[in-house]
Amino acid sequence: MTKRKVRVRFAPSPTGGLHLGGVRTVLFNYLFARKHGGDFILRIEDTDQNRFVEGAEDYIQDTLAWCGLVPDESPVHGGAFAPYRQSERKERYRAYAEQLVKDGYAYYAFDTPEELEQMRIQFKTAENPSPQYNQVIREQMRNSLTMPEAEVQALLDAGTTYVIRIKMPKDETLTFTDMIRGEVSFNTSQVDDKVLLKGDGMPTYHLAVVVDDYQMEISHAFRGEEWLPSAPVHLLLWKYLGWEEAMPEWAHLPLILKPDGNGKLSKRDGDRLGFPVFAMDWTDPKTAEKTTGFRERGFLPEAFVNMLAMLGWNDGTDQELFSLEELVEKFSMERVHKGGAKFDYEKAKWFNHEWIKKTPADQLLPAVKSALLANAVPVTDDIVLEKVIGLVKERCTLLPDFVQQSAFFFSQPENIEISAIQPKWDDKKNLFFAELIRAWELSTLWEASDLEKEFKELAAANQLKPGELMLPFRIMLVGGKYGPGVFDIAEIIGREATLARIKHTLQLL
């Protein structure tokens, strides 16, 4: 291929939330574009007016923004190749379809949906459960190949609804090179006469994708593996339209599969198995059905993107944690795996945990703060919050985990799990804490290390093992058996709160 400016596109149909596989396709497009100094385009493929879903396009834009995969050109970002919605490009497609008819590469078909259905029933056999509108069958259908020219013209003049179908040649071998799979071949006799222009005047995907990729000067076309079977149609269209030289290079990405059983991952699997499939929350405007997304589950976009990149790609080393910048630098389509990958939510969580650990507390702060506020944790002081985050983040896998791990820093725990200490509670311990209160009321220092030293010295003086006292102390401050080191907690919540919590619990015992 001649070297030309790299221009790639993500071309979703706005029919609902953006699924994992979709975001991964975006990611690979984005990485490839950035790596080669090219452009990343978002094009909305809304040629099926029956499937239009309110809000879906905004959702796609929001998802890309959240992931940090912002397009250079899109319906909202504009660009030199606007418009970027196929519905707004409608007028462009018909002329090409008509041209194909004129050149003998396509034809008019007047079959009604009922007639098509009847054809499928009529020709259906055990060996051929789904008959196609192909080189053989088309001879028996109502189209400009079988009907006299005058009749066709009369139908056309009368404004009869028709579609334009591609005329697949007989027994030709079509070969192209897929960047991931290498050479792939098809025999045209196995491919049916796909509809190019629908009865409502809108193009099908097949026509639209070729026309738009050509007009938008797309250099590389990446899409899911489910498109591989229709590649010969696209190949032929590029050829018939006379644009063969400008055809993009193709890469068909492997599918993301269900964790259990078989088949490609669907939203239903997430509902069934309890993990997100969409990037962000999505509410179906018609059914009001709500689906949770990775963002709302508490994933960091960095982790989400990192996880997706590793689903089918690796750099050949053992490295698994990559920032977006590193991915841009190291990504190559040739290293994308051919086989589908079963989605593993546990591994996805691991990525998030790793990213929470490696992200500095101050950068985590906004996300953590909103998670805490959403759960009625009264955070006011960002300085304190930042310290807390630094202390607890290694024990948080998802953002909401910060709620349990840090709520007690900001308010006295409501439930004190005294059952954890009561069985082994005695007067000696009671006395120890009474003395501890007195000692700490007077102590001039209030740092974790000093507190721990005093605590242990006092324990020794009372002939008690520090270990026996640590859990009770933790329960007093935290309310339960969790959280970071107790003396760190005491340092942060301060003398007043520490002593108040000890006293409070002592009264319960």
Add this chain to the structure above:
RNA sequence: GCCCGGUUCGUCUAUCGGCUAGGACAGCCCCCUUUCACGGGGCAAAGACGGGUUCGAUUCCCGUACCGGGUACCA
């Protein structure tokens, strides 16, 4: 059915003919920590099957099996 694609530990994967088949997640055990984690150490776990080609195949070729995708006036 037909067409296309795929096939390494339970899962994600490394290996571009030399392998005692490596890593990660999950699992199990130990240490650390008298919370829970983090961290450290260890165990267990794989080349679908059958033929070739080759001194040598996980790697190349063929067949079979299995899995996936497609087979719409949906993308």
